[in-house]
Amino acid sequence: xxxxxxxxxxxxxxxxxxxxxxxxxxxxxxxxxxxxxxxxxxxxxxxxxxxxxxxxxxxxxxxxxxxxxxxxxxxxxxxxxxxxxxxxxxxxxxxxxxxxxxxxxxxxxxxxxxxxxxxxxxxxxxxxxxxxxxxxxxxxxxxxxxxxxxxxxxxxxxxxxxxxxxxxxxxxxxxxxxxxxxxxxxxxxxxxxxxxxxxxxxxxxxxxxxxxxxxxxxxxxxxxxxxxxxxxxxxxxxxxxxxxxxxxxxxxxxxxxxxxxxxxxxxxxxxxxxxxxxxxxxxxxxxxxxxxxxxxxxxxxxxxxxxxxxxx
Amino acid sequence: xxxxxxxxxxxxxxxxxxxxxxxxxxxxxxxxxxxxxxxxxxxxxxxxxxxxxxxxxxxxxxxxxxxxxxxxxxxxxxxxxxxxxxxxxxxxxxxxxxxxxxxxxxxxxxxxxxxxxxxxxxxxxxxxxxxxxxxxxxxxxxxxxxxxxxxxxxxxxxxxxxxxxxxxxxxxxxxxxxxxxxxxxxxxxxxxxxxxxxxxxxxxxxxxxxxxxxxxxxxxxxxxxxxxxxxxxxxxxxxxxxxxxxxxxxxxxxxxxxxxxxxxxxxxxxxxxxxxxxxxxxxxxxxxxxxxxxxxxxxxxxxxxxxxxxxxxxxxxxxxxxxxxxxxxxxxxxxxxxxxxxxxxxxxxxxxxxxxxxxxxxxxxxxxxxxxxxxxxxxxxxxxxxxxxxxxxxxxxxxxxxxxxxxxxxxxxxxxxxxxxxxxxxxxxxxxxxxxxxxxxxxxxxxxxxxxxxxxxxxxxxxxxxxxxxxxxxxxxxxxxxxxxxxxxxxxxxxx
Numbered sequence: 163x164x165x166x167x168x169x170x171x172x173x174x175x176x177x178x179x180x181x182x183x184x185x186x187x188x189x190x191x192x193x194x195x196x197x198x199x200x201x202x203x204x205x206x207x208x209x210x211x212x213x214x215x216x217x218x219x220x221x222x223x224x225x226x227x228x229x230x231x232x233x234x235x236x237x238x239x240x241x242x243x244x245x246x247x248x249x250x251x252x253x254x255x256x257x258x259x260x261x262x263x264x265x266x267x268x269x270x271x272x273x274x275x276x277x278x279x280x281x282x283x284x285x286x287x288x289x290x291x292x293x294x295x296x297x298x299x300x301x302x303x304x305x306x307x308x309x310x311x312x313x314x315x316x317x318x319x320x321x322x323x324x325x326x327x328x329x330x331x332x333x334x335x336x337x338x339x340x341x342x343x344x345x346x347x348x349x350x351x352x353x354x355x356x357x358x359x360x361x362x363x364x365x366x367x368x369x370x371x372x373x374x375x376x377x378x379x380x381x382x383x384x385x386x387x388x389x390x391x392x393x394x395x396x397x398x399x400x401x402x403x404x405x406x407x408x409x410x411x412x413x414x415x416x417x418x419x420x421x422x423x424x425x426x427x428x429x430x431x432x433x434x435x436x437x438x439x440x441x442x443x444x445x446x447x448x449x450x451x452x453x454x455x456x457x458x459x460x461x462x463x464x465x466x467x468x469x470x471x472x473x474x
Numbered sequence: 475x476x477x478x479x480x481x482x483x484x485x486x487x488x489x490x491x492x493x494x495x496x497x498x499x500x501x502x503x504x505x506x507x508x509x510x511x512x513x514x515x516x517x518x519x520x521x522x523x524x525x526x527x528x529x530x531x532x533x534x535x536x537x538x539x540x541x542x543x544x545x546x547x548x549x550x551x552x553x554x555x556x557x558x559x560x561x562x563x564x565x566x567x568x569x570x571x572x573x574x575x576x577x578x579x580x581x582x583x584x585x586x587x588x589x590x591x592x593x594x595x596x597x598x599x600x601x602x603x604x605x606x607x608x609x610x611x612x613x614x615x616x617x618x619x620x621x622x623x624x625x626x627x628x629x630x631x632x633x634x635x636x637x638x639x640x641x642x643x644x645x646x647x648x649x650x651x652x653x654x655x656x657x658x659x660x661x662x663x664x665x666x667x668x669x670x671x672x673x674x675x676x677x678x679x680x681x682x683x684x685x686x687x688x689x690x691x692x693x694x695x696x697x698x699x700x701x702x703x704x705x706x707x708x709x710x711x712x713x714x715x716x717x718x719x720x721x722x723x724x725x726x727x728x729x730x731x732x733x734x735x736x737x738x739x740x741x742x743x744x745x746x747x748x749x750x751x752x753x754x755x756x757x758x759x760x761x762x763x764x765x766x767x768x769x770x771x772x773x774x775x776x777x778x779x780x781x782x783x784x785x786x787x788x789x790x791x792x793x794x795x796x797x798x799x800x801x802x803x804x805x806x807x808x809x810x811x812x813x814x815x816x817x818x819x820x821x822x823x824x825x826x827x828x829x830x831x832x833x834x835x836x837x838x839x840x841x842x843x844x845x846x847x848x849x850x851x852x853x854x855x856x857x858x859x860x861x862x863x864x865x866x867x868x869x870x871x872x873x874x875x876x877x878x879x880x881x882x883x884x885x886x887x888x889x890x891x892x893x894x895x896x897x898x899x900x901x902x903x904x905x906x907x908x909x910x911x912x913x914x915x916x917x918x919x920x921x922x923x924x925x926x927x928x929x930x931x932x933x934x935x936x937x938x939x940x941x942x943x944x945x946x947x948x949x950x951x952x953x954x955x956x957x958x959x960x961x962x963x964x965x966x967x968x969x970x
């Protein structure tokens with residue numbers, strides 16, 4: 163229950179519960195295991211991206227290159243995942259490595275040049291999209307081995323692999339942020355970068371670490387997406403970064419840094435998933451879904467700032 | 475001296491509670507035209523709450539405020555400003571990218587044919603500054619001004635607002651002696667024009683120089699209002715703390731023969747030149763000088779926050795290569811910055827997390843933090859330093875200035891340094907906390923720690939230091955022993 167306690171944003175947790183309750187009255191299908199399996203599977207890609215970018219946003223940065231990393235990692239993995247070519251571990255590592263590399267590149271440029279992360283990752287977003295197109299020659303990479311496809315659509319003991327990976331990553335990220343020195347340093351750098359440096363923290367190292375983590379998780383997301391749709395799409399993931407950032411913000415992480423949690427981000431991701439799912443169940447067209455989502459993003463931040471005011 | 479007719483502000487039975495705790499309890503206060511009225515009390519006495527109500531930032535629970543014998547009905551920022559009550563905040567509120575003139579007229583811009591008339595704004599600002607005897611270029615961007623400059627501009631802004639009452643919250647805390655003189659000249663000028671000033675400061679000397687009357691608050695209660703002439707320092711202190719204070723500075727511990735720090739020919743172009751000194755174990759080594767004399771710059775260079783051009787720094791006989799604070803901490807140097815907010819603590823982290831930040835490796839296994847060990851160690855030092863917080867998990871942003879300073883000191887000490895550099899360690903903290911910090915410095919030196927203390931308060935430097943280095947414009951003028959040193963002597967060296 164430690165994580166629930168750490169969840170500063172009870173507000174959004176309550177909103178989430180209420181919304182679930184209301185929907186379960188309107189639509190009896192909502193609270194079924196099969197429906198929740200659908201919801202969680204649908205949000206799993208966004209969740210991984212959102213977990214990664216939570217680290218970045220807590221340091222006060224931003225990562226706009228996530229969607230492009232998804233594409234580069236997905237295409238790289240797919241190219242090595244044809245049947246009878248390599249064991250499945252090879253494309254997986256290739257995808258993770260591609261993500262890590264781009265993330266580390268972001269971190270390197272940001273710490274060495276002192277250019278705003280917004281600009282740097284905007285650049286790598288474009289570079290990454292180009293790389294994905296170059297690697298794949300602009301065409302989808304298909305014909306993937308069964309073992310690679312299993313990652314995105316298989317089940318272990320009846321539980322989809324995607325969900326297992328999601329749970330593992332949730333635990334791993336929460337532990338890093340709450341229990342390790344790196345986690346402490348991430349909050350310190352985001353809370354007051356100068357004071358963190360004066361306290362003996364190597365701020366550049368911390369920033370390198372968060373952008374690398376963000377890239378690595380985006381790489382993982384790229385592998386999962388490719389496996390699930392059984393093709394490496396060079397155009398995949400466009401705009402994913404914004405969904406991820408939205409989930410982080412809804413989850414109560416401050417975009418000015420220093421505050422936030424993985425648990426909050428998970429709630430943010432699930433809230434987006436539940437809203438989309440229930441509007442589907444209620445046969446609302448997707449045009450309206452976007453409007454609703456925008457309202458929720460703004461509403462969440464307003465709620466958070468009201469919360470803060472009443473605290474101070 | 476004054477008749478009741480000259481009264482400009484009258485506060486009657488003002489009370490304010492936060493979550494059931496009385497922050498202000500039945501406060502009485504009056505202000506006369508053309509007087510400087512000092513408001514004194516320890517941190518937490520209710521001064522800021524009181525001033526926030528007076529300037530409309532907070533609403534009182536009960537009580538009245540009258541301006542020129544008329545009760546003010548609407549107590550919000552706008553109506554209060556319109557009456558002519560202006561507050562100059564401790565934190566300076568100015569737009570760095572705008573010019574001095576634009577900042578002064580922010581919100582009251584001068585238009586011509588719906589377009590900004592920059593020329594008129596500049597002209598008016600220039601006239602205003604000239605009339606106040608200030609030599610500041612109005613076209614300069616605010617970000618290029620020193621803190622002192624900004625503060626004076628804030629004051630000019632209040633004057634141009636036709637303020638009848640100006641509230642100054644620690645106006646001199648970032649000023650050098652010379653700048654304080656300018657400040658006092660402006661205050662005297664304002665007085666002669668009938669402007670009344672509420673002056674909040676922790677500095678006794680200033681209060682006695684400038685204030686006509688003094689009102690003391692303690693624990694949210696009104697204690698007394700007295701003419702400055704009728705109240706001597708020790709009486710004032712006992713009114714503030716509610717008890718007699720023993721001598722503020724206890725006697726020094728003896729410096730030990732062992733040299734901890736040796737600085738040889740340290741140079742940085744434009745900042746400081748040929749600095750040579752050493753600091754012994756158990757010694758407080760004071761560095762005095764005016765603002766901009768290079769005191770903080772030398773400290774930052776030793777601690778690795780800034781680079782230097784040439785020279786050597788040796789710690790316990792070993793030549794150091796320090797590239798960052800991380801290196802300095804590893805070698806056993808600690809630094810408590812003059813700018814607590816910017817360089818001291820992480821506001822969103824808890825007391826425990828701040829205290830352990832520089833030494834977290836000692837409280838972790840592999841990459842994982844051992845929270846029990848961390849908790850134990852930080853609770854021990856928090857007790858030692860008498861840090862007042864609702865608990866170790868309270869966020870540091872919610873603590874008072876004095877307690878924040880103690881948290882920073884605790885963090886530095888947790889890394890077990892041989893030498894600590896204290897840059898204005900008592901700036902903006904109340905007299906009780908000050909006293910505790912002095913006592914703590916004594917304890918530390920007795921246990922063999924070497925301390926460098928930088929301070930603008932001469933009484934503090936004189937009272938605490940075994941030896942005092944005096945700087946002027948980046949040059950080392952002299953090193954005085956405590957016996958040789960006096961306020962006059964230090965100033966003599968500092969201004970040349």
